[in-house]
Amino acid sequence: MSSAVGVLALFDSLEPVAPEELVGRWRGAELPTGSRLDGLLTLHGWWGKEVLDPETVHPLLFPGRDGVPRPVTPWPVPLAVLLHAPGLARTLPARLGVAAVLPLLRARRPGARVRTVAHRGVATAAIVYDALPIIDAFRRVDAATLLGLMDLRGLEEPFAFVLSRAPRSSGAAAAR
Template sequence: MSAQTQLLEMIQTGQAYAPDLIFPLYDQLDPISIEEILGTWKGGKFDGGKDPDPIKWYGKRFVSADYCEPLLCRRDDGSVYAYDNLGAAQMRLMAWRGKVSASLIYDKQPIMDYFRKVTDDVIIGLGDVKGKPTDFFFHLTRQ
C-alpha cells in the first residue's frame, strides 16, 4: 500500500497515530511547491482528538509566499478568523529530510512547518518548534 493511501486512511479514521509511524510515510511523499499550496486549508491532527484545543484550530491560509495566516480558528458561532497572537508567516522552499518543499516560517515565533504532498488537495505538515522535539504532524485539506 502506498504512503499516500496509508495516510489518507489514517486521516479518515481520526484516530491517534504516533510520529514514529508517520515519519516513514512522510519521507516517501513528494514535495509541494509554494504555488500549489496557495489557498485556504482545513486542518486536522493525528492525536485522535485527545488533546484539548483552546483556540479551536480550523486550518491555515496561504495568500502568497510573503503572507500567510498560519492559524485559522473558529468562533463559537462557527465563523473562521485569523488568530494573530502568533503573528503572520511567510513561505519559502526549504530542504528538510532530503527534499526541498514549501515550508512555513512564523514571523513572531520560532516555528517552521514543513509540507509534503499526499494528493492535490491533501498535504501533511510537520511542525518544528525550536527547543522541542520535531514530531508534531498535522494534515490539511484544500477548501
C-alpha cells in the same frame, strides 16, 4: 494513535510541495504522534491555515463567534508553557481563557510567509512564522491534501497535521 516513526516514514515517502501549491484555505486536523502537543490545537478549536500568496499567510485560523474561520495572531502563544507544561494548556481554566481572548487576537496582518526549505533532506514548501520559532514543512498526499510537520525549537518529537483544501465557500476570506 499513530506512531511518530510511522508518521515520519509516511512523510518521507511523499512528494515535496511547491510554494504555489500552498495558496488557498486549508482545513486542519492533527495527526497524533505521541507528541506532548498532540490534541492541543484541536482542544482549543483550531480550524486551519490560509495562504493568500507567499508573503501573506495566516498560519492559525480559529472560528469566530459566527463560526466563520478568522486569522489569529500566533505570537501570544506561551511556548515555554506548551513545551514544559503542556498539561496546563489542557485544563478547563486554560480552555476558558483561550476562548475568551481569541476574539481579541484577530490578526490584522499576516503572521507568516511561504518559503522553500530543506526538511528531512528534501526541499519542500514550508510556512515560516514571523514571530515564533516555528516552521511548518509540507509533503503532498494528493492534489487536495498535505501532510505537515511542525519544526519548533525545543520540541524534539514530531508534531504532525493534515491539511485538506477547503471549498471556496468555507467562510469569508480571512482578514478581508
